[in-house]
Amino acid sequence: MLNIVIGGSAGSFPIVTNILAKLDKSFSYPMFLCLHRLKSVRTGFVEALRLKSSVPVFEPHDREPVINGHVYLAPANYHMYLTKGNTISLSTEEVVNHSRPSIDITFGSAAKSFGSKCVGILLSGANKDGAIGLKAMKDSGATIIVQSPQEAQVKTMPMAALKITEPDFVFTSSQIISYLQKLKE
Amino acid sequence: MFDENDIKLLIKALNDSGGYDFSNYSLKSFMRRVEKVLYDNKIDIYTLINAVKIDNVFLEQVVRDVTVNTTEIFRDPSVWQALKYMVLPRLHARKEINIWHAGCSVGMEVYSMEVLLCEAGLLENSKLYATDINTDVLLSAEKGVYSCRNSEEYMTNFRKALCVNPFNREEQINIPPQKYFDILPAKDEFRVKPFLLKKADFKKHNLVSEGNPFGIKYDIILCRNVLIYFNQNLQNKLFAQFWDYLSDDGILVLGIHESILGPLTAKYEKKGLIYQKKLI
Ligand SMILES: C[S@@+](CC[C@H](N)C(=O)[O-])C[C@H]1O[C@@H](n2cnc3c(N)ncnc32)[C@H](O)[C@@H]1O
Numbered sequence: 436m437l438n439i440v441i442g443g444s445a446g447s448f449p450i451v452t453n454i455l456a457k458l459d460k461s462f463s464y465p466m467f468l469c470l471h472r473l474k475s476v477r478t479g480f481v482e483a484l485r486l487k488s489s490v491p492v493f494e495p496h497d498r499e500p501v502i503n504g505h506v507y508l509a510p511a512n513y514h515m516y517l518t519k520g521n522t523i524s525l526s527t528e529e530v531v532n533h534s535r536p537s538i539d540i541t542f543g544s545a546a547k548s549f550g551s552k553c554v555g556i557l558l559s560g561a562n563k564d565g566a567i568g569l570k571a572m573k574d575s576g577a578t579i580i581v582q583s584p585q586e587a588q589v590k591t592m593p594m595a596a597l598k599i600t601e602p603d604f605v606f607t608s609s610q611i612i613s614y615l616q617k618l619k620e
Numbered sequence: 621m622f623d624e625n626d627i628k629l630l631i632k633a634l635n636d637s638g639g640y641d642f643s644n645y646s647l648k649s650f651m652r653r654v655e656k657v658l659y660d661n662k663i664d665i666y667t668l669i670n671a672v673k674i675d676n677v678f679l680e681q682v683v684r685d686v687t688v689n690t691t692e693i694f695r696d697p698s699v700w701q702a703l704k705y706m707v708l709p710r711l712h713a714r715k716e717i718n719i720w721h722a723g724c725s726v727g728m729e730v731y732s733m734e735v736l737l738c739e740a741g742l743l744e745n746s747k748l749y750a751t752d753i754n755t756d757v758l759l760s761a762e763k764g765v766y767s768c769r770n771s772e773e774y775m776t777n778f779r780k781a782l783c784v785n786p787f788n789r790e791e792q793i794n795i796p797p798q799k800y801f802d803i804l805p806a807k808d809e810f811r812v813k814p815f816l817l818k819k820a821d822f823k824k825h826n827l828v829s830e831g832n833p834f835g836i837k838y839d840i841i842l843c844r845n846v847l848i849y850f851n852q853n854l855q856n857k858l859f860a861q862f863w864d865y866l867s868d869d870g871i872l873v874l875g876i877h878e879s880i881l882g883p884l885t886a887k888y889e890k891k892g893l894i895y896q897k898k899l900i
Contacts, residue, residue, distance in 0.1 A: 478698070496879045497848040510877050516648065525877050526649055527690040527845055529656075 436503065437464050438517070438553045439615065440545045442538030442568070444471040444560030446588025448483075450608045451558070455488035455506065457612045462490050464618065466506040467523075469515060469541040471534050471560065481508050497525040509536035516544040532564035542568025551576030554618075556611060558582045560592030570600035580604045580611060622658075622665040627651055630665065633672050638679045640753075641828050642686070644854035653686040660685070684754045688849065691725040692773060693801075694732045695844070696876040697780035702893045703733075703840075705787060707871055708740045711839060717746040720838045720865070722827055723846030724750035727761025727820070728774075732781070733842070734816045735800045739782060743819070751825035751833050758822050764812030771803055771810050827858060837867040845875040852882060859884035866897045 443451060447470060472480055484506075485492045493499075494510040501507070501521045509515035513525040514536050531537035538557070542565060545553050555572040557565045559582055573579045581602040584590035596602065606614065627650065634640045642650060658668060672679040694700050711717050717737075721730050730750045737743040752758055760766070778797050785791040797803070802811040825833040827846065841862050847855045859880055862872050872888060872895040874880070880888055880895060888895040 494877065496877045497875075498852070498881060513877060518648070524646065524648065525848055526688065527848075528649070528652065528688050529690075 436552065437618065438545065438549050439464050439466040439556070439618075440469070440517070440542060440553060440572075441466065441556045441558065442469045442542060442560075442565040442592075443558030444534075444538075444562060444564065444589070444592055446559030446561075450582070450611075452484060452487055453608060454612055454615065455484060455490065455492065458488075458490050458615065460489050461504070462615075463504050465501045465503055465521075466490075467509075467515065467517060467541060467545070468506060469509045469536050469538045469565075471536070471538075471562075471564070472511060478511075480511070484508060495523040495525070497523070499523050509541060512536075514540045516540065517548050518544070519548045532562060534562070534564050538565035539568035543571050546571035546575040546577065549577065551578075553577040555579045556582070557593060557596050558608075559587035559589050561589045562591060563595040565592055566595040566599055569596045569602070573600050573602070578603045580606050580614065582611065583607050622651075622654075624651075626665045626669075627654065630654065630669050630672070633669050634679065634683065637673050638676065638683065639829070640679075640683050640826065644828065644851050645849055646851050649688075649849050650686065653688070657682055657685050680755070684756050687752075687754045687757075688845075689725045689754065689757050690845070691728045692770065692777060693728045694735075694774065694777035694781040695729065697777050697784075698786070699844075699873065699876055699893050700732065700736055700781035701784065701786050703873070704736055704740065704781075705785070706891065707840065707894065708736070708742060710869075711742060712740075714745060714839070717742060717840075718836055718838045718867075719746060719748050719840045720834070720842070721748070721750040721820075722825075722841060722843040722862075724752050724757075724761060724822070725754075726757045726766065727764060727822065728766070729842060729844065730761065730820045730822075731764060731800075731812045731816055734819055735778075735782070738800075738816075739795065748820035749834050749838070750820050750822050751827075752822075753824065753826045755824055758824060761820075761822050762817075764817050766810040768803065768805050768808045768810050771805075774801075774810065828854065831861070832865050838865055838870060839867050840871045840873065841866060842873040844873060845878070847878055848875065856882050856884055859888070863887050863897060868897065868899060870897045871895065872897065 481494045492506040495507045516524045579602045581593045581596050584593045586607045631642045737746050782795050783793040889898050
């Protein structure tokens with residue numbers, strides 16, 4: 436089973452909303468979102484993502500078993516680790532790259548737990564979180580995609596990843612969407 | 621680097637030399653904590669294992685360092701709203717209200733509770749008990765002095781927890797934080813007002829091995845963001861113990877992203893964000 440893991444920060448919210456809106460209802464892979472949010476926007480985020488999504492979106496509980504076709508959003512102020520047993524574990528350990536949730540943490544755990552059975556996508560963002568994790572995913576055989584810096588609202592995050600690893604694809608958001616749509620075939 | 625066998629040796633050493641049993645901590649997160657200890661001390665795992673065997677002071681330090689102590693004033697305001705509107709009203713009839721904060725860290729959760737009780741007019745009748753395995757955090761808890769670094773978040777939490785009525789968003793509630801806290805950015809101090817100090821009984825206690833720390837029944841037990849570091853067996857054991865320690869209509873409050881899974885689900889009724897003890 437393939438797992439889709441997406442990280443993003445400033446400028447990624449409209450893209451994620453768009454991805455979720457355009458997915459087919461029968462999208463059958465589990466998807467994990469690790470998105471930085473403003474400290475003031477702790478609540479209402481998952482509701483906002485749900486509004487237009489064609490697939491169910493949740494903030495998982497610790498040890499929650501993963502269901503195919505569901506989307507899991509890392510809760511505010513928790514790191515989200517993905518595990519081999521297909522459960523999610525949460526932790527309030529120190530911030531990483533000034534962030535909790537940290538994308539490096541979620542990506543790093545995906546690299547360890549899923550190996551090649553995984554697609555990692557890094558979107559627009561204003562810091563370097565996610566680059567190291569994305570590289571780890573690549574090194575363990577995952578397919579990795581970076582949003583094209585030209586298109587990204589804030590390019591720091593995609594650029595940081597491109598500096599240390601060579602993604603399988605550098606895609607615009609519409610290419611990312613059609614890639615995900617084709618996955619189910 | 622180190623592997624699971626090395627971790628087992630370390631866990632055995634911590635148990636043999638210090639009586640701390642980490643064998644039922646969730647292995648992954650425990651390994652991450654140990655990694656951090658090794659990194660901070662610039663030593664390898666074998667040096668660490670040997671050091672905890674011979675140096676008790678160092679062992680205690682390691683125990684403190686492997687715990688995760690993140691906390692906030694009024695962390696997750698919706699939980700406090702639930703307590704305010706769903707739980708506290710029915711405790712008014714009580715002569716005495718007993719509350720246990722298990723894994724209280726530096727005490728912010730305890731002082732948040734005191735504020736909530738004070739606003740409800742219940743503080744005088746309440747007894748607060750708070751425990752943690754980490755003696756450093758307990759010392760800060762007793763002082764009630766924190767850094768200002770996150771004070772804006774604390775204030776946002778404070779307002780949401782106390783000044784918003786989720787059942788009637790129109791309602792205007794105005795409670796100035798200065799009633800309870802002195803915020804001194806110049807000194808980088810976020811201070812709990814003296815009248816709230818000394819109210820709670822802070823005590824060192826290990827949830828893994830020590831049973832009921834005060835030997836009484838509690839109306840509310842809060843154990844938030846502690847069990848996420850334990851494995852399922854240990855979680856189940858604690859859910860069973862908490863059930864025993866709760867009064868008949870007692871309430872268990874877990875972290876907002878934690879839930880009771882497994883055999884003990886039958887013994888609690890989930891009511892929104894809180895668990896009610898079920899008599900069966
Ligand atoms: C993340 S903090 C949670 C603080 C607070 N309850 C909150 O949610 O904001 C977890 C606390 O649990 C404590 N802890 C970990 N293992 C423990 C044990 N075996 N017995 C008692 N406390 C423990 C840690 O020292 C730490 O202070």
